[in-house]
Amino acid sequence: MPNETILLLGVNHKNTPLEVREKLALSSGYEEPLRALEKIDGLREYYLLSTCNRVEILVSVDDGEDVEKNLAEFLFGDALTPDQYEKHLYCYRNEEAVHHLFMVAASLDSMIVGESQILGQLKEAYRWASEKKCTGPILNKLLHKSFSVAKRVRSETRIGSSAVSISYAAIELARKIFGSLDKKRVLLIGAGEMAELAAEHLVGNGAKEVVVANRTLAKALDLAKRFDGRAVGLTEIVEQLEYVDIIVSSTGAPGIILHKEEVKPLMRKRRNNPLFFIDIAVPRDLDPALNELDNVYLYDIDDLINVVELNKEERDKEAVKASRIVDEAALKFKDWLAGLTITPTIVALRAKGNQISQLELERTLPRLKNLTSKEQKSVEMMASAIVSKLLHDPVIYLKNESCKDKPEVKVDILRSVFALEKKQ
Numbered sequence: 001m002p003n004e005t006i007l008l009l010g011v012n013h014k015n016t017p018l019e020v021r022e023k024l025a026l027s028s029g030y031e032e033p034l035r036a037l038e039k040i041d042g043l044r045e046y047y048l049l050s051t052c053n054r055v056e057i058l059v060s061v062d063d064g065e066d067v068e069k070n071l072a073e074f075l076f077g078d079a080l081t082p083d084q085y086e087k088h089l090y091c092y093r094n095e096e097a098v099h100h101l102f103m104v105a106a107s108l109d110s111m112i113v114g115e116s117q118i119l120g121q122l123k124e125a126y127r128w129a130s131e132k133k134c135t136g137p138i139l140n141k142l143l144h145k146s147f148s149v150a151k152r153v154r155s156e157t158r159i160g161s162s163a164v165s166i167s168y169a170a171i172e173l174a175r176k177i178f179g180s181l182d183k184k185r186v187l188l189i190g191a192g193e194m195a196e197l198a199a200e201h202l203v204g205n206g207a208k209e210v211v212v213a214n215r216t217l218a219k220a221l222d223l224a225k226r227f228d229g230r231a232v233g234l235t236e237i238v239e240q241l242e243y244v245d246i247i248v249s250s251t252g253a254p255g256i257i258l259h260k261e262e263v264k265p266l267m268r269k270r271r272n273n274p275l276f277f278i279d280i281a282v283p284r285d286l287d288p289a290l291n292e293l294d295n296v297y298l299y300d301i302d303d304l305i306n307v308v309e310l311n312k313e314e315r316d317k318e319a320v321k322a323s324r325i326v327d328e329a330a331l332k333f334k335d336w337l338a339g340l341t342i343t344p345t346i347v348a349l350r351a352k353g354n355q356i357s358q359l360e361l362e363r364t365l366p367r368l369k370n371l372t373s374k375e376q377k378s379v380e381m382m383a384s385a386i387v388s389k390l391l392h393d394p395v396i397y398l399k400n401e402s403c404k405d406k407p408e409v410k411v412d413i414l415r416s417v418f419a420l421e422k423k424q
Contacts (some may be wrong), residue, residue, distance in 0.1 A: 003064065004044060004060050004061065004062060004138060005060070005061050005062070005063050005065070005093060005094060005127065006026065006058070006059075006060055006073070006093065006094050006097045006098065006125075006138065006139075006142070006337075007058070007059050007060075007061060007067065007068070007091070007093055007097060008056060008057070008059075008091070008092045008093075008096075008097035008100055008101065009056065009057050009068065009071050009072060009075060009089060009090070009091045009092075010049075010054055010055055010056030010057060010075070010089070010090060011054065011056075011075070011088050011089060011090070012023065012053055012055075012056075012090075012109070013053040013301075013302065014055035014109075015087075015088055015090065016088040018282065018300055018301060018302045019300065019365045020079070020080065020085075020088060021053075021054075021055065021282055022282050022283035022284055022336055023054045023076075023079035023080075023283070024050075024075060024076065024077075024079060025050055025052075025103065025283050026048070026050040026054065026055070026059060027416075029128075030048060030050075030125060030128035030129070031085060031128065031132070031144060031201070032050055033050075034046075034048060034128060034129060034132050034210055035132075036074065037057070037074065037134070038134070039260075040067060040070050040071065040074060041067075041070070042061050042062065042065035042066075042067045042070075043059050043060075043061060043067065044060045044061055044062065044136065044138075045059065045060040045061075045134065045135050045136040045138055046058070046059040046060075046134050046135070046139075046141040047059070047125065047126065047129040047134060047135055047139055047143065048128075048129065049104075049121065049122060049125045050123060051117075051118065051121045051123070051282075052280065052281075052282045052301050053110065053111050053282075053301070054104070055075065056104075057071055057072065057074070058097070058101065058139065058142075058143075059139075059284075060136070060138045060139055063408070068091055072085065072089055075089070076089075088092065088258075092126075094334075094337070095330060095334050095354040097334050098142060098330050098334065099326065099327070099330040101142065101143075101146050102145075102146055102149045102326045102329055103323075103326055104118060104122070104146075104243055105118065105119060105122055105146035105147065105149055105150040106149055106150050106153040106159075106322050106325070106326055107119070107150070107153070107159070107160075107381055108153075108319055108322055108323060108326065111301075111304070112169065113159065113315045113316075114159040114160045114315050114318070114319075116154075116160055117193070119147065119150045121149065122143070122146065122147070122150075126143050129356070135144065138337075141333075141336070142333065145329065145333055148329075149329045152325050152329075153322040153325050153326070156321070156376070157318045157321045157322045157325075157326060158314075158318050159315060159318035159319060159321075159322050161411060162213070166384045169303060169304040170198060170201075170248060170278040170280060170299070171198065171201040171202060171205060172301070173276075173278065173299055173304070174202075174246050174276055174278070175205075177274060177276050177297055178245065178246075178274065178276070180205035180206065181202060181205045181206045181207055181246075182208075182209060183206065183207075183208040184202075184206070184207050184245040184246055185207070185209045185211070185244040185245050185246070186199070186202050186207050186209065186210045186211065186244060186245070186246045186247075186248065187212075187213060187237070187240050187241070187244040187246070187247045187248070188210060188211070188212045188213065188223070188239060188247075188248050188249075188250075189213050189214075189247065189248070189250070189251055189257070189258075189285060190213075190214060190249060190250040190251040190252070190281070190285075191212055191214040191216070191219040191222070191223045192250060192252075193395050194247050194248075194250040194280055195212070195223065195248060195250050196223060196226075197222070198248040198278075198280075199212075199226070199248075200231075200249070202248075203227050206307045207246070209229060209230075210224065210227040210228075210229035210230075211224070211229055211230045211231075211232060211240055211244060212224040212229060212230070212231050212232070213231075213232045213233065213234050213236065213237050213240065214231070214233075214234065214251075215234050215251070217231060217233055220233075232349055234257070236258070237258060238262050238263075238266070238334055241263060241266050241270075241275065242266055242269050242270060244275075245273070245274070245275065246276045246278070247275070247276070247278070248276045248278045248280065249277070249278070249279050249280070249281055249285040249286055250280045250281050250285070251285050252281070253281070253283070253285055254283060255283060256284065256285065256286065256287050257285045257286070258285065258286050258287060258290075259287045259293065260287045260289040260290050260293065263275070263290055263293060263296065264293055267293060267294070267295065267296065272294060272295045273294045274296075274297065275295065275296050275297070276297045277290060277296070277297065277298040277299070278298075278299050279298065279299070279300045279301070280300075280301050280304075282301060284300055286298060286300075287318050288300075291351075296319075313340065338407045341407040341408055341411055342398045342399065342407050342410075342411055345398065345411045345415060345420065346395055346398060346399075346412055348415075348420045348421075349391055349394060349395065349414065349418060349420065350387075350391060350395075352420060353387040353388075353390065353391050354384075354387060354424060357383045357384060357386070357387045358385070360383065361379070361383055363382060364372070364379075394414055394417075394418070397410065397414070398410055398411070398414065
C-alpha cells in the first residue's frame with residue numbers, strides 16, 4: 001500500500017466572516033456533498049464537517065497526489081474566486097491535520113471554548129461518511145481517536161463547567177436589551193437542538209410564553225408541548241411578531257426567511273416596543289437590514305463573541321490542561337502512522353534474514369554428520385541469534401525518533417540496501 005497523506009482544509013469563525021461561511025454551509029445535509037466529493041480524483045478516504053462556525057474537509061490521499069486546488073474549488077464553488085478565498089482558507093497536512101482535528105473535537109478551537117455541541121456534530125458527520133463508505137482504516141482510526149480525546153478532556157479537566165452555550169450567550173444579550181426577561185413572549189423559528197436550548201434558558205429566566213414556528217408542524221407541537229407553549233406554521237411568523245418580544249431563529253433554510261419590509265409595518269402596531277432578534281442559523285435566516293429599524297435589535301452568531309468572554313479566564317486555565325492531552329494524543333497517533341509505514345519493512349527484513357539463515361543451515365548441517373541433536377539445535381540457535389543481532393541496528397534505525405518525521409525515506413533506504421522487493 002502506498003504511503004498516504006492526511007489533508008485537512010477548511011474555514012472557521014476565526015478567519016472567515018459569517019457572510020462568507022453561510023455561502024458554504026451545507027443546509028441540504030451531507031449526502032449530496034459527500035457524493036460530489038467522491039468525484040474528485042486522488043481521494044482514498046474523505047470526511048466532511050459543517051457547523052455554524054466551520055466547514056472542513058478531511059481526506060487521505062496517496063503521497064504525491066495534488067488535490068488541494070480541487071478541494072478548495074469544491075469548498076467555495078462559485079462563492080469566491082481563488083484570490084478572494086486564499087485569505088480565509090487553512091490547509092493542514094499529516095501531524096498538523098491530526099492536531100487540528102483533536103483541537104476541534106476537544107472544543108479548544110470553538111467560538112466558546114468548552115462547549116459540548118461540537119462532539120455531537122463531529123459524530124453526526126462521521127455517521128454520514130461511514131454509512132456512505134467514504135472513510136477507511138486511516139480516517140476511521142483518526143476520527144474515533146478524536147472522540148476519545150474529547151472524552152478525556154471532558155473527564156480530566158473542568159473546561160466544560162465554565163463554558164456557555166451559543167443559546168445561553170444569546171439569552172445574556174436579551175437581558176441587556178430588556179433588563180429582565182420576566183413575562184417576555186418568545187418566538188422560536190425552527191425546532192432543532194439550538195432552539196430547544198434557547199427555550200430552556202428563556203423559560204428558566206422568566207419568559208412567559210413560548211411560540212414555536214417550524215416547517216414541520218408535528219415537530220413544532222412536540223417542542224411547544226415541553227414548555228406549555230403554542231405551535232404555528234412558518235407562514236404565520238409575521239403575524240406572531242406583533243405579540244412577541246424575543247425571536248430566536250435557527251432553521252436550516254438556504255436563505256433569508258424574514259425581511260425588513262415585512263417587519264417595518266408591525267412596529268407601529270407594537271407602539272415601538274423593542275423587538276429582539278437572535279439569528280443563530282448559518283446561512284442566516286434574518287435580513288441584516290432589520291437593524292436599521294428603530295427599536296429593533298438583531299444579533300447574529302458572530303455577535304455572540306463578546307458574550308463568550310464570560311468565564312474566559314477560568315476556561316483558559318483549563319484549556320492549558322486540555323491542550324496537553326491533545327498534544328499527547330497527536331504524538332501517539334503520529335507514532336501509529338509511522339508504524340504503518342515501517343512495520344511491513346521490519347517484517348520483510350526479518351523474513352529475509354530467517355530465510356537466508358534457514359537456507360544456509362539446510363546446506364551446512366548435512367555435512368556435519370557427527371553432531372548430536374543437541375549440538376545441531378545449538379547451531380540452529382546460533383544462526384538465529386546472528387540474524388537477530390545483525391538486524392537489530394537496522395530495526396532500531398527504523399524505529400528511532402528521527403524516522404518519525406519522514407519514515408518513508410528510511411524505509412526506501414533499507415529496502416534498497418537489503419534488496420527487499422519494492423513496497424506496494
